[in-house]
Amino acid sequence: MRIAIVGMGNMGSTFANGFINSRFISPTDVLIYTRSQSASEDSRNVHKLSYRYKLDSDIKTCDIVIVAVKPQDFTTLVGDLRQYVHQEQIVVSVMAGISIDRLKQDLGVDKIVRSMPNLPTQIGRGMTVFTASEELDRKELFIIQNLINTTGKSVYVSEENKIDAATAVSGSGPAYVFYFMEAMIKAAISYGFEPSQAELLVKQTISGALGLYEANSLSTQDWIAKVSSKGGTTEQAIKYFNEQDVMQKLIEGVNKAKAQSEFLGKQIK
Known part of the structure; x- marks a missing residue:
């Protein structure tokens, strides 16, 4: 070939x-x-x-x-x-x-x-x-x-x-992950961690979470439930995210990416 x-x-x-x-x-x-x-x-x-x-x-x-x-x-x-x-x-x-x-x-x-x-x-x-x-x-x-x-x-x-949809989900997707990582790193630094320590905390957390997800057949919701305990710290964070409609805002952001992919396609003459 x-x-x-x-x-x-x-x-x-x-x-x-x-x-x-x-x-x-x-x-x-x-x-x-x-x-x-x-x-x-x-x-x-x-x-x-x-x-x-x-x-x-x-x-x-x-x-x-x-x-x-x-x-x-x-x-x-x-x-x-x-x-x-x-x-x-x-x-x-x-x-x-x-x-x-x-x-x-x-x-x-x-x-x-x-x-x-x-x-x-x-x-x-x-x-x-x-x-x-x-x-x-x-x-x-x-x-x-x-x-x-x-x-x-x-x-x-x-x-x-579906190519435009893929552009919005997997094509742009790594940037969404890095965006969330940046928020976690900034939070860690604000708590007094050195930038290098904050990056290690977040990098290993993301890597480990993905490893768990890949090693088992549990859904993302199942894993959220496993990490969260009633009245615990994780529950409070997830509760706040839900109250602020963070999930829906993220979906809307992905929708914006898809719309832009479709728009750019129409502009190419």
Whole structure:
């Protein structure tokens, strides 16, 4: 299998390194296209792959073409890329907001995959939601999912509009976790802990809580009940959160992210 990756930003480099580290594909079968001449010294290029700074006909020899550029850069790229892609290839997009129909029309190919990875893909613990055009068969979907899973875990959805929802939940999700962590760290510092101590308290607490959640089949509500005791400290905090409607405010924040993803998609011409 031969793969072309167009764009060597965070996601392009993550996919390249993930594929090779998992031994799913040989470094010699990965073609990297980037517009940045300084990329030859890019620290993200773990496997010292050879970069190309202009699209060329070798793309035609690839089975899969991954487009990992910023959505706003796609309009300047598409004219050249269209010359080299063909109907037998699978084009995988990690560009937010650009629909399958738009990709089909602009590139002149039918086998399209849209994916929404998140930042932890960089350490092999990512979450990617993807969908595909109906022209892909089960075998091809299986290959794509195996590739994506080299960077973490994935979920296939048949409804393309769920990509915007995934952007709001798992794509933006790490920032929500960090936001909550920051609140806990600030509280700890206000109680007299040194910043380094506060960070350790919160980091280990979040890590441990996630470990418990992953090790058992209990729900989040079950775990809240286990940590809370009647008349205890946790009960008071959760009671206050509920009184202040914190849960609903967080949901509304996620809804705002989803709406913005949909809006940005409509703005890309």
